[in-house]
Each structure stands twice: as structure tokens, then as C-alpha cells.
Amino acid sequence: MNDNGESRKEAIGRTKEVLNAKTKTRIGFWNVRTMFETGKLAQVTIEMNRYNLHILGVSESRWTGTGRYKTNTGETVLYSGRDNNIHTKGVAIISKKGLEKSLMEWKSVNSRFIRIRLKGWHNNLNIIQCHAPTNDNEKDIKGLFYEQLQVELNEIPRNDVITLIGDLNAKVGDENIGAERTMGIHGCGSINNNSERLVELCASNDLVIGGTLFEHPAIHKLTWYSPNGRDKNQIDHIAINNIWRRSLLDVRVKRGADVGSDHLLVIASIRLKLRRTDRRDMHKKRLDVNKLKDPDVRKLFTIQLKNRFQALPVQENYSPQEMENINHLWNQVKTSYQDAGQLTLGHRSKKYKEWISQEAWKKIEERRDIKKKILATKSERLKHQQQQHIEKSIVM
Template structure:
């Protein structure tokens, strides 16, 4: 069942409601029967109240297939073969049912999942009559530890199905209070179990926001509405195009171009070569640096307090002279560069 404003043809086509920009709500509900006056209107009312985009119904007791458009704007689908949605609504046999019927169900369901394809997101939901429990030993890739009670036979079949088809059981992932996990209650309101489930493809697990029971719904059913919030996450595409500049080296075959290129390189790297050949510090400064190094050795090897004081005084005086010479060399170097720039500007060489 869907809330939509499309025409019948649009509703039967691919539904574009799953987008990365908004979170949608999907739900499953065992309503026991649709053969009751006003039942469809009650379902539609609860959908609007909880802002549900798509609701899967179990045990409708309808034998027909097709779709029904309600006056309130909702569309009921009772067969999904014409809808290109990877959403599968199920009703599984109870735990006391004969093994033959259980085997037939769990043999048919994988074929339906394979038909839906594994490239896109698949959501499997419905009343599976399966208790999965809180112990996920052996199923840690498809189950969490937030389930209720202990796993039963149907639960093992259901967990094996999810493990083989890479489906994650949502009710076992998100931590909630017990009242927001139990999907079924006994007629005497004493026993509660978690037997309705919503599963999603393992590769799209990050799209899940929450899976929670909504106890406020009322349709005279012993099952609660189980709802999930889904938002599609797309991986950002990074442009890995190589933006390296390509040069036309074929023009270097021409002698004139090759000579001009060599001359240009020589002019560009000549200042660097001059700087390497002519060190920034002159000979006097280098001599003072060596003298300061010797003073440091004398300071470190002095034994007496008086000798250390004398060595420290000599080292401090030498250090001052070194720093003074370095500042002078720096000024001279800057003045030299400025003079070269002025001479180059006077000759019209602005490079």
C-alpha cells in the first residue's frame, strides 16, 4: 500500500520516492484480514498519521491480484510482479506448521530474491513467525544483539535465509525498549514476541536510520506496526583526471627553438648557481663560526667553576660577534640583489 498522487500507470511504474535528500518511512503490518467494513480506511488513516510512504500488509485474506485506488489517494497493491521495486512483503508459516510447507516457503523465497536482483536495494519484510533472539552466534554479519527472547526453529530458517542472501535483520540492530521491539502480543496481553521483521541488503545497511514498533496504531489486530526509516547514501565521485600540463616537445627538433630554450634555462637558473658558488656568509663570518665552535668545546670541557665562568664569557663575546657579522652579511646580500634588479631593469631585462 502506497501514499501517492500518481496516475494508475505511474503508480505501477518505478517509484522515485527513494532519494539521497530525504528520509522515507517503510512499514510492515499483519492486519489479520481486510474483509471487514472500514478496514481499508483505518489502514489509510494510520499511514497518514505516521507519514508512511509504503506499507506492506500480511494476512489480507484477499484472493485477487491487481491494484485498488482508494478515494483518499492511496493505492493498494496485492501483486508486485508488475512493480519494479525490490520490496518483498511476506507471510511465513507458523512454527507449528508442517515442515513440508515451511520447506516450500523457504525454497520459493530465495528465487524471488534472486529475481529482484542484487545490484539494487532489496527490502524483505513481513510476518515471518520467527523469533531470532539476542544471541547472534554464527549470524553476526546479518544480526545484532538487540533481538527478544530466544531463537526458535522458524528463527533459524529465517536467519539462514538472510545469511545466504546477504540481508541484515533490522529489529536486531537498533537498541530500543522492549515495548518497541515486540511486534505481537497474545490475546491475554501477557506474552509478547518479536516475529515481524524488516530486512535490507547488507551493502545498503548504512541507509537504515531506525527500525521500531509503533504501538499507537489500532486496527483490532494482535500485531503492531513495524516501521523503518530509510535514506539513500551515495558515495561521492572524485574526479581523478590527470591535470598535468602537456608540452609540445616536438618543436625542439628545430635548431633555433632548441638554442633559445637552452638560453632561457641558463638565464633562469643562473642566480641559483651564483648563490651556490658565492656563499651568503663571507670568509670572516665563517672563521668566527669556527672560533665559536672551539669556544663551545672549551666551555663543555672546563672542570672548575672559575674556568667555566671564563669560558662562558669568551663564548658569549664570540657569539655576539658571529651574530653581528651574520646580520651584516644578510644586509649586504639584500643590497646586492637589489642592485642586480636595478641593473637588469635598466637593461630592459624584466625576468
């Protein structure tokens, strides 16, 4: 037992709960307006735990710089903000206590993007928390945002589950003609320019906008209310790979959550369906380590590996009980090397070598010809015997 009375089996089990096919993974996203106030982070984490969230994506954290922080109650906060000491914008991702052991890597992009990758039971989970420019911003600013978002999507491994969450300032509406694969018919409001860009991005990356798929009353879909209470819109969204569309169980606004923001907390519930294993993927693939002879490839591999090692918990923070679990530590290191290798090196192309020589094939053909002759001779002999038998029967 550890200091909190938790068994080692339970502690290890917490590392496997993300994307478990038997349980729901609850992901929230919320524009909290600011966390650069005394006690604001504590308010956010209290609401996070009250709604039993595994992950909470935060827009407008207004923290500067980038870093990793652990709260007094055990949540892990990864944040990305401006580097000029101006407390505007900023994004963050908060994970519940114990979930940091599933963290494979994280990337601070800028004050509008942060990305994490979590180890899942069957497929890994990539979460991009973002905060898009408002619809009134200049086209160049909005264009740059979606260009950077596309770059991040391109870096995600093909088999990962992708969830794009945050304040996207996009009113997608309820008209999905021509975009049936990208959105449903349960959106709110009228489509705006930001929404057109979002729908185009989702269509090109085969993502579906989750908040438009479920039929709820408007109060459970509208995510922003103006201070005067007259204007209200659905501008905070989650998008997920279309292949995992049926694994998205629900997307709903929680009006009871409160941190003094004009945005409401949105929660998405995900449960993956088990898929039949492709037998071709069961064969072990080897990394193409010969590419490391190239200095540029070797440098890229080193950078990727360094980024993944930085995401691992610092050894001095482990408890004695956790240090005893050498297998868990080794798996984290092994996964870091494997993922860095797959991204920069790829796998060896398997060349099939003929194990039967041409001379052996020639002998096989000769044997086939002999067998044909034998069978032909036997057939002729039987045919001749039958003919003789018929002739004897006629004479008698």
C-alpha cells in the same frame, strides 16, 4: 496548476522521492488480521497517513485473487490472495498518493508473497512483502515457503536495494554469535525453527535483520501480543542488503496505531548514502539484441515486457496536465524496455580490436632500435670529447 492546486514541478517531484539521499523513506509492515471487513481498508490507510508512510506492507489481507486498487484518498493497493475464493492469508502493499508513478513493476506470487520495484534516485528499490507459516506448521510447508522466497530474491537485479518485510513468525533472539553479519544483539525472545531458517536465508543472500540492530526498550521491539496479554514476541521483521546496512536509520514499533489486530505496526526509516560513481559504469552498455533470434529468449523477453507494461498506470487515468508531460511517459516506457532487456538479454561482451597493425608495431620497434643507436653513438662521441679535453688539460 492541477485540480488540487499542486504545481507540475511538485507533482513531478513526488515521483523522485523514493530513496532520495536527502530525505527519509518510511516503510511500514503490519499484520492487520484482515481487510475483508467493511471500513477496514479505510482504517489502515488512515493509520498509514497518520504515520506518514510511503509504503505499507500488509499481512493477512484475506482478499482473494490478485489486482490493483485505488482508494478514494488516492493510495494505490496491490494485493495477492488465494485463488479458491477462501478468505484466508493474503498479502498487500499500499503506496501513498502519487508514489505509483515510481512503480516500475509488481508481481503477485501467491497468497504469501507480493513483490514491487520502485524507481529510486540512485538505486531502485525492491520490496517483498511476505507472510511466513507459523512455527507449528509442518516442515514441508515451511521449506516450500523459503524455497519460493529464494526464487524471488534470485530474480532481483544485483544493484537494487532489497527490503524483505512482513510477518515472518520468527523469534530471532539476541544471540548473534556466528551470525554477526546477519543480525545484531538487540533482538527479543529465544530463537525458534523459523528464525533459524530466516537467519540462514539472510546469510546466504547477504541480508541483515534490521530490528535487531537498534537498542530500544522492549515495548518498541515486540510486535505481537497474545489476547491474554501474557505472551509477547518479536516476529515481524525487515531485512535489507548488508551493503545498505548503514542506510537503515531505525526500526521501531508504533504502539499507538490501531486496527483491531494483535500485531503492532512496525516502521523502518531508510536514507541512502551517496556512493562514488564507478567510472567503468559510466560507459554506455548495449543490450545483446542478437539473442532475440532465439525463439525461447524472444518469448521470455515478451513476457517480461508485458509484465512491466501492466504495472504502468492506465493512460485513461492520467489527467490532462500529466498527459502533457511526455518526457515522464516516455521514460516509463524506456525503463520498461531496458529492464526487460537487462534481465533476459544481458549486455554485449565488448571485444577490443587491435587498432595498430602488426606491420605498424614492427616499424615502431625499428624506430626504437634506431633511437638507441643514435643515443649510443652520441654518448660515445661525448665520452670521446671529454677524454680529449682531459688529456689537453694534462699537457698544458
